[in-house]
Each structure stands twice: as structure tokens, then as C-alpha cells.
Amino acid sequence: MKALCWNGINELNVERVPDPSILNPGDAIVRVTMSSVCGSDLHLLDGYVPTMKEGDIIGHEFMGEVVEIGPGVKKLKKGDRVVVGSVLGCGGCEFCQTDQWSLCDNSNTNPEILEKAYGHAGAGIFGYSHAFGGYAGSHAEYIRVPYADHGSFKVPEGVKDEAAVFTSDAFPTGFMAADMCGIERGDTVVVWGAGGVGQMAMQSAYLLGAERVIAIDRFDDRLEKARVHAKAEVLNYEKVDVLEALKEMTGGRGPDRCIDAVGMEAHTTGVEQVYDRAKQAVRMQTGRPAVLRQAIMACRKGGTVSIVGVYGGLIDKFPMGAAMNKALTFKMGQMYAQKYIPQLLDRVAAGEVDPSYMLTHKWSLDQGPEGYKMFKKKTDNCMRVVFTP
Amino acid sequence: MDTYNSTFSEQFDTAHISPPITGSSQINVGNTERIISAVGGALLTYYGLRKPNTLGLAMAAVGGSLLFRGATGYCPVSGAIGLNTAENESIAIEITRSLTILKPRNELYQYWRQLENLPNFMQHLQDVRQMGPKHSHWIARMPKGIGTVEWDADIIQEEKNTLLAWRSLPGSDIDNAGEVRFMDAPANRGTVVQATISYRPPAGAVGGGVAKLLNPVFKQIVKEDLRRFKRLMETGEISTIEGQPSGRA
Numbered sequence: 172m173k174a175l176c177w178n179g180i181n182e183l184n185v186e187r188v189p190d191p192s193i194l195n196p197g198d199a200i201v202r203v204t205m206s207s208v209c210g211s212d213l214h215l216l217d218g219y220v221p222t223m224k225e226g227d228i229i230g231h232e233f234m235g236e237v238v239e240i241g242p243g244v245k246k247l248k249k250g251d252r253v254v255v256g257s258v259l260g261c262g263g264c265e266f267c268q269t270d271q272w273s274l275c276d277n278s279n280t281n282p283e284i285l286e287k288a289y290g291h292a293g294a295g296i297f298g299y300s301h302a303f304g305g306y307a308g309s310h311a312e313y314i315r316v317p318y319a320d321h322g323s324f325k326v327p328e329g330v331k332d333e334a335a336v337f338t339s340d341a342f343p344t345g346f347m348a349a350d351m352c353g354i355e356r357g358d359t360v361v362v363w364g365a366g367g368v369g370q371m372a373m374q375s376a377y378l379l380g381a382e383r384v385i386a387i388d389r390f391d392d393r394l395e396k397a398r399v400h401a402k403a404e405v406l407n408y409e410k411v412d413v414l415e416a417l418k419e420m421t422g423g424r425g426p427d428r429c430i431d432a433v434g435m436e437a438h439t440t441g442v443e444q445v446y447d448r449a450k451q452a453v454r455m456q457t458g459r460p461a462v463l464r465q466a467i468m469a470c471r472k473g474g475t476v477s478i479v480g481v482y483g484g485l486i487d488k489f490p491m492g493a494a495m496n497k498a499l500t501f502k503m504g505q506m507y508a509q510k511y512i513p514q515l516l517d518r519v520a521a522g523e524v525d526p527s528y529m530l531t532h533k534w535s536l537d538q539g540p541e542g543y544k545m546f547k548k549k550t551d552n553c554m555r556v557v558f559t560p
Numbered sequence: 561m562d563t564y565n566s567t568f569s570e571q572f573d574t575a576h577i578s579p580p581i582t583g584s585s586q587i588n589v590g591n592t593e594r595i596i597s598a599v600g601g602a603l604l605t606y607y608g609l610r611k612p613n614t615l616g617l618a619m620a621a622v623g624g625s626l627l628f629r630g631a632t633g634y635c636p637v638s639g640a641i642g643l644n645t646a647e648n649e650s651i652a653i654e655i656t657r658s659l660t661i662l663k664p665r666n667e668l669y670q671y672w673r674q675l676e677n678l679p680n681f682m683q684h685l686q687d688v689r690q691m692g693p694k695h696s697h698w699i700a701r702m703p704k705g706i707g708t709v710e711w712d713a714d715i716i717q718e719e720k721n722t723l724l725a726w727r728s729l730p731g732s733d734i735d736n737a738g739e740v741r742f743m744d745a746p747a748n749r750g751t752v753v754q755a756t757i758s759y760r761p762p763a764g765a766v767g768g769g770v771a772k773l774l775n776p777v778f779k780q781i782v783k784e785d786l787r788r789f790k791r792l793m794e795t796g797e798i799s800t801i802e803g804q805p806s807g808r809a
Contacts, residue, residue: 176807188805195797226807243796263794265662265749277791280799283780295799307804315804318795 173560174228174311175539180218183540188228191307191315196243199319201255205336206233206309207530207557208546209257210366211481214436215300216543219457220483222284222301230310230558231257231297232340234332237323238313246320253323254516255316256508257340259295259306262321273505278318279304288484293505310539312560324512327520333527334519336557337367342519342526343511345371345432348479349379350511351502352428359383359421361469362403363462364432365393367529367555368479372430373401374524381428385420387413389438392552400528409440417469425471434480437461450487457484467493478503529555536560653775654758655782661790662750665742668793669721672740681788681798684781696726700734709733735760753789757782 174188191200209232214220234254237247247253260272267275275294279285282292284302295317298308307314316323326335345368352360360376362369365388373384386397387406394405406416417426435458438444447459466476467490476499494501518524531554534542542556661668671677675696679685686708687699694715699708711732717725717739725739736759743752757778791798 172805174805174807178807184807186807188807191805192803194800194803197795197797224806224808228806261791261795261799263662263796264790265660268662277795278799280801282787304799305801307801307806311805317799 172312173536174307175230175536175558176225177215177223177227177229178225181216183216183229183543185537185539186226188226188311191311191313193239193241194315195317196241197318197320198241199237199244199247199316199323200239201233201235201253201314201316201323202238203233203235203309203311203314203560205235205332205557205559206230206311206536207336207339207341207367207555208232208543209340210364210368211299211434212543213547214434214481214483216547217436219435220300220302222281222305224301224305227298227300227305228307228309228311229298230308231299232336233257233297233309233314234326234336234339235314237319240319244319247323251323252326254326254335254339254512255297255309255314255324256322256343256512257297257299258505258508259297259304259318260321260509261318262509267321267509270507270510271504272321272507272509281305296505310536310558310560312536321509324516327516330516330520331527333530333533333557334525335516337371337526337529337555338512338515338519340506340508341367341529341555342371342375342515342524343508344368344479344506345373346375346378346511346515347504347506348372348430348432348477349375349381351477351504352376352379352430352475353500353502354379354381354428356380357382358427359385360428360430361385361387361417361426361466362397362430362432363387363437363466364480365390365397365403365405366432369430369432370397370401370529370554371524371526372432372479373397373403376428376430377402378518378523385417385426390549393549393554396528396554413465414469421471425469425474427471428475428477429466429470431462431466431476431478431480433462435459435482435484435486437463437480439465447487456487458482458486460486460489464488464490467497467499470497470499472497473499475500475502477501479506481505530557532556534558652758652760653778654756655775655779656754656756657779657782657786658752658754659786659790660745660750660752661793663793665744665751666721668751668753668789669724669742671793672789673718673724675726681792682785683788698728711736753786755782755786 172188172190173185176184176186178184212229215223215229237249237251237253240247258273259278260267260275261277264276273294278295279292280295281301281304285292295304295306297306349372354376358381360381362372365386373386376384384403386394386403387408388394389407389409394407397403398405406413437459439461443461447461450456451459470476531552534556536558539558545551545553546556675688675690678688684700686701689697691697696713698713699710701708711728713726713728715726717723721742723741727737728735739756741754745752788798
């Protein structure tokens with residue numbers, strides 16, 4: 172089959188690889204019909220997530236048709252049209268049983284790596300380096316889906332592929348970001364990053380009762396989408412002083428809930444960006460935490476900072492004094508796909524949210540390398556490239 | 561004791577399961593030492609070459625010399641310093657690891673008590689055959705297809721749903737023993753399984769040095785096997801990516 176392989180930093184190639192097969196009783200094989208790029212893939216491309224190996228198939232946000240099932244699969248059958256969560260959960264460990272699926276004890280095939288780096292290992296993730304299990308990704312014609320009964324969800328009739336595909340990762344991640352905020356009546360929620368996850372976080376914040384949502388980015392086309400589709404007020408951080416603007420917009424209180432939907436490759440302006448970029452270049456820090464710093468400074472006293480942008484290792488100049496003395500609450504994590512996907516599919520089916528506007532480019536898998544190039548440079552108002560293998 | 565206690569490991573004395581010093585672990589650079597040297601050498605070389613640092617290189621170098629020693633039966637170090645390994649006291653190595661598994665104690669105990677099940681999660685075991693209520697025959701694979709080692713073992717202690725201990729019989733290829741304890745984790749968090757594996761490398765100073773070097777390798781093996789047990793019990797399968805496609809093929 173054809174697959175998009177990582178062959179080095181910023182080097183992607185479409186290659187012929189063997190078809191996947193059932194390896195464990197709980198596996199299914201899915202014929203991929205749609206597979207989206209994701210901002211977190213850019214960390215892989217840029218080399219900030221180690222343990223990638225030449226030839227790894229990337230991609231983790233996808234949907235398709237079940238074409239084969241292992242003897243242990245009970246709920247799925249051939250021909251089912253499914254969306255699959257990007258993070259793998261075994262369903263049997265303490266964490267899966269308590270709906271904290273991305274903390275799964277059993278799905279990571281190489282837990283030693285993260286145990287050394289983080290103390291404990293989290294779940295496996297499709298197409299996201301060997302530290303996260305080394306699973307072959309979804310930018311391919313077929314994919315092997317382990318623990319298929321737990322991670323695959325039938326798409327309701329009437330929900331089109333263009334909307335369903337984003338319930339694999341972007342929507343549950345954004346929804347979890349808003350859910351972790353613990354939104355209360357009257358709350359203002361600020362979302363840093365108006366990409367796919369950020370857009371979904373904004374809409375989710377309203378679904379969970381936010382009074383106002385403010386979006387921060389530097390790309391006007393993305394801010395415009397946030398304004399039109401997510402009813403967000405928007406700030407371009409290259410044009411305004413974000414901290415001052417947020418204080419002014421909230422009567423001096425500061426926003427109640429702050430969502431970091433950017434992660435470790437944040438951009439900012441001025442000296443701070445130069446400092447972070449230089450330290451990251453020599454690997455003295457692996458993340459550029461500009462968004463996180465700003466969120467902590469902006470957040471109202473006693474507020475919540477919710478982090479779903481991905482961080483890999485160490486960050487520098489973390490304003491701990493501000494966080495402590497303002498009594499902030501921090502919530503974070505890789506998303507719990509299996510917990511959220513069923514209700515999000517229902518919400519899409521009910522017309523509450525239509526994520527399909529994020530699909531700006533539907534391309535064939537052969538255009539994978541160009542697709543990522545465009546997505547990275549954010550040219551042609553690209554929000555999400557989705558491949559149709 | 562069947563409830564998990566954090567001070568447990570300090571109180572826990574496994575001296576009683578120590579494998580006996582038998583004829584085979586006392587003879588001079590004979591079969592046992594050659595086998596251990598070869599197994600250990602291969603493991604050290606393998607793990608050493610995977611580590612891109614000085615320790616890794618040192619491990620690989622020691623591993624290589626052990627392989628030579630195992631293959632030829634001649635130890636240049638012993639020769640050079642005039643050591644006869646038979647004249648020195650042998651040292652037992654003991655490794656303890658624990659893990660929490662979200663399954664009831666009796667279920668885990670029953671699976672483990674069927675000794676035939678052990679090769680399902682212990683990677684280096686090829687076969688275990690129950691010969692009688694307490695008596696069993698074990699075959700282990702050596703790494704890199706060097707061959708197999710075999711021994712007979714007896715269950716020496718057994719408390720239903722709580723504890724199981726076994727020990728190899730005199731004359732084994734490798735003198736070894738094991739004990740596994742099953743304790744309730746607090747508040748329905750499953751069962752704490754604590755496994756202790758003990759084996760007696762060949763006698764002598766060199767043997768002791770080998771033991772020190774091998775210890776981390778065996779620690780890793782015990783940890784991985786215990787994790788495989790957890791995965792099998794909690795999900796009915798052990799996660800793998802072996803055999804999946806990539807652009808490396």
C-alpha cells in the first residue's frame with residue numbers, strides 16, 4: 172500500500188510499504204478514507220519529539236471502513252464506518268476503567284523510554300514516535316487499529332466524513348481543554364491558538380457554558396474563522412499588547428479560564444522569542460513556552476490554566492511565583508479520546524457543532540509532503556489538510 | 561500478610577528461597593559457568609551496543625569477553641590472576657519487582673499457579689511442564705539462539721491466592737528460585753504482584769563481578785516479564801508492533 176513516511180527532520184516521502192495485518196486478537200484493519208494533518212505532527216517534523224525512526228508512517232487523526240477484525244473484536248464488524256481516536260487505550264487498566272484513556276498502562280509498547288524521561292509512561296499514540304509506542308500511523312491506505320472495540324466509534328448516519336474526521340482528535344482535544352477549565356456562569360475563556368484544536372476549544376467552551384470566548388493568534392484568516400464559526404472575539408498578538416487588552420476586556424479582572432492550544436513551539440514577539448528560539452536551538456530547553464507564560468500572567472486570581480498544546484521535555488523561565496501567588500489551578504493532558512468521542516459524534520449529528528469548515532484542503536496522499544509544507548507555512552489560508560488515501 | 565504495605569520490602573526476607581549451591585555451581589569453568597558466561601555475554605553485548613555511551617561500550621566489551629569465555633571455556637582473566645573459580649564462595653543474585661494489576665488476587669494467583677502458563681508472559685521461557693503436584697520441568701531459551709537450558713523445580717511454599725515459591729533441584733543447569741506474592745492494593749485498585757527471582761551464578765570472584773554487571777539486565781527482564789503478565793491479565797493480549805508495516809522494510 173501507499174503510506175506517508177517520516178525519513179528525517181522535515182523529510183517526508185510517499186512510499187510503497189506492506190499492507191498491515193492483524194497482530195493481536197483485539198486488532199482491526201481499517202481502510203482509511205480520511206486522515207488529517209495535526210499541529211502536533213509539526214513537532215515530529217521539526218525534530219522536537221525524539222525516537223522517530225526512518226520509515227515510520229505518521230498521521231493519527233483519521234476515519235475509515237473496517238475491513239478485517241481479529242478474533243477478540245466483539246462490537247465492530249466488517250463494513251462499519253468508524254472514526255478512531257488518536258490515542259490508544261486498552262480498556263482494561265485502572266486508567267482506562269476510570270476514563271483517563273491517554274494514561275493507559277498497557278497500550279505503549281515501549282514504556283521504558285517514557286519511564287526514564289517522565290517517571291511513568293502514558294498511552295501509545297498512532298504515528299507519534301517510538302516513545303509513544305511506535306504504532307504505524309494513518310497517512311496510509313490501511314491501518315492496523317489495536318484495541319479496536321475501545322477506540323473505534325461508528326459514525327451516525329447523516330454525519331459527513333468531513334465533519335466526522337475531526338472527532339478523532341481535534342474536537343475531543345478542544346473539548347477536553349474546555350472541560351478541564353471547570354467553566355462557571357459568567358466566565359470568560361481565552362484560547363491561545365486558533366488552529367483546529369483551538370477552534371474546537373472555543374466552540375466547546377460555549378457548549379459548556381462560557382459567557383465570552385476570546386481567541387489569540389497571529390494569522391488573520393484563522394482569527395476570522397474563530398470569529399465567524401466560533402463566535403469568538405479575536406486578538407492578533409502581533410498587533411496588540413495581549414496582556415493589556417485582556418485586562419481591559421475583562422474589567423481589570425483578567426480572563427477566568429485560559430487554554431493553551433499551542434504547545435512547545437509557540438511564537439511570540441520581540442526579545443522573548445529570540446531568547447527562547449536560541450535556547451531551544453541548542454537544546455537547553457525543548458519547548459518555547461511563550462503562550463504558557465502569557466496565560467499565567469493573564470489569568471485572573473484563582474483562575475484555571477488548561478493545557479492541551481503538546482510539550483515534550485523541559486521549559487525555561489516558568490513564572491511559578493505568579494502561578495502560586497495567584498492560586499491558579501493547572502489542568503493538562505493528552506486527550507481522553509474514548510471518553511469524549513461518542514458524545515461529540517452525537518453533538519455533530521444534532522447540528523450543535525460542524526467542524527467541517529476546518530477542512531480547507533482535501534488532497535490525495537501522493538501530495539502528502541506538499542500538504543505538510545503548506546500546513547507548516549500556513550499558506551493559502553490553510554487550516555487543515557486532509558488526505559483521502 | 562495479604563494487604564499491601566509500603567514497608568513490606570524491608571520486612572520481606574527471601575533468604576529461604578535462595579537456590580542451593582549444588583555440584584554444578586561449584587565446578588571450575590564447567591558447563592554452568594560457560595552457559596552463564598555465554599548468556600550474560602550475549603545480553604551484555606546486546607544491551608551494551610544499544611546504549612550510546614561509555615557504560616554501553618564497557619558493557620559491550622565485557623559482554624564480548626564473556627561470550628568468548630563461554631564459548632571456549634577459557635577465562636583469560638582467571639588465567640592471568642591465577643584464580644580457580646571453584647575455590648571461591650558463590651553469590652546468589654536476587655531481584656524483586658512489583659506491579660499493580662487491576663484484577664482480583666485469586667484470578668492472578670490461579671493463572672500463575674498453572675506453571676504451564678508462565679511461558680505466555682516470561683519471554684525467555686520456552687516450556688514449563690507440571691510433572692506432579694509440586695514438581696515441574698523448565699526449559700529456557702538463551703538469547704540469540706545459543707540454545708536452551710533445562711532444570712527441574714519444586715514448589716516449596718504455597719498459600720492459596722497469596723504466595724507461591726519454587727526452587728530448582730540440585731544438579732540444574734542454572735540454580736534458581738522464585739517467589740511471587742499477591743496482595744490487595746488499597747481501595748479496589750487491584751492486586752500488587754511482587755515477584756522475586758533469585759539465581760546463583762558460577763562461583764568465584766569473577767562470577768561475583770559478572771553478577772554485578774548482569775544484575776541490571778536481569779532486573780529489566782523481570783520487570784518486562786511482570787509487565788507482560790499485567791498486560792495479558794488486564795487485556796488478554798500483549799501490545800506489540802512487531803510485524804507492522806514501515807518504510808524500512
